[in-house]
Amino acid sequence: MSHLYNLAIIGAGPAGIATAVEGYLQGIRxxxxLEKDQNHNSTIRKYYKDNKRVDKDWKGQKVELDGRIYFVDGTKETTLDFFDEILDHHSVELQTHVEVQSIEKKENFFEVFMAGKSVRAKNVVVTIGRMGKPNKPSYKIPSGIKKKVGYTLDDCSEGEKILVVGGGDSAVEYAVDLSEKNDVAICYRRETFRRANPTNQTNIANAIMHKEVRPILGIDIDGLEDVDGKVKVIFNDMENEIFDRVIYAIGGTTPSAFLASSGIEEADGKPVHDDNYETNIKGMFVAGDITQESGGSIALGLNHGYAIACYIQGGDQIPSD
Known part of the structure; x- marks a missing residue:
């Protein structure tokens, strides 16, 4: 008989860590x-540039924190340090490099399946972020240039001609950051960057005004071609152009296949849940940006974790066997 946890949490981002720590503070042991990457908060590590501002009131959305985790504005680095510290000070078991494949409801517990092993728990919380599955273009990327097409800045070098695709905060930040040492253009299907926050709108406007970033606005991309290892971008309403690298920053997708395989119902692209973030399956909860329209608010994720922890400790749990 394998060990039975009181609580298993899938995804070690802000919502997952908050659920664990708030659960511990509520008396849950x-x-x-469970985290598929090598450390917690992989989305922040991968998709946030160094020294990126991280605001509690994301996109100006005022959120009062409900729980006992006191999160304040900072940077990528201070935010990661903050989550390091609260994990270090509470007895929560963190398993990394374990990708959850499915969750199965048994009579008196859940079994969480990973490659080569599984864990059992009375309650399960799914906090997989949308950026765990970044949106990809609908057209095929030729095999010869796949290493020249990315979704983060990880493989970028200096002196490259780079196209950033997207109009949100990440796209704008990538373009401005890369423009310091590269020839950068940004392509967005709309005419303005209204999705970006005011600071980023100002930054991209200044970069365009000073000819540090070249705008390609109101234009869609029909496809990519391999030209001697470089990326030829096929635009739908302008002359095609060749780049050394293309970076897509076009958001993320709800992990619908995973949710469906675990029996979690969806509506309008989001998992169905009640006011306690409990899904249609009793004892299985969702938290974080997969529950939100546009995602991204750390403060809301922290509040989700607090609400779930309070409900599990005070509400009706799945009985132990």
Whole structure:
């Protein structure tokens, strides 16, 4: 008989960590946090540029924190340090490099399946972020240039001609950041960057005004071609152009296949849940940006974790066997 946890949490981002820590502070013990990457908060590590501002009131959305995790404005680095510290000070088991494949409801517990092993728990919380599955273009990327097409800045070098595709905060930040040492253009299907926050709108406007970033606005991309290892971009309403690298920053997708395989119902592209973030399956919860229209608010994720922890400790749990 394998060990039975009181709480298993899938995804070690802000919502997952908050659920674990708030659960511990509520008196729940035997908590395991399952993360597919090598460390917690992989989205922040991968998709936030160095020294990126991280605001509690994301996109100006005022959120009062409900729980006992006191989160304040900072940077990418201070935010990661903050989550390091609260994990270090609470007895939560963090398992990394474990990608959850499915969750199965048994009579008196859940079994969480990973490659080569599984864990059992009385309650399960799914906090997989949308950016765990970044949106990709609908057209095929030729095999010869796949290493020249990315979704983060990880493989970028200096002195490259780079096209950034997207109009949100990440796209704008990537373009401005890369423009310091590269020839950068940004392509967005709309005429303005209204999705970006005011600071980023100002930054991209200044970069365009000073000819540091070249705008390609109101234009869609029909496809990519491999030209001697470089990326030829096929625009739908302007002359095609060749780039050394293309970076897509076009958001993320709800992990619908995973949710469906675990029996979680969806509506309008989001998992169905009640006011306690409990899904249609009793004892299985969702938290974080997969529950939000546009995602991204750390403060809301922290509040989700607090609400779930309070409900599990005070509400009706799945009985132990």
């Amino acid at each position: 035997d908590i395991v946090l």
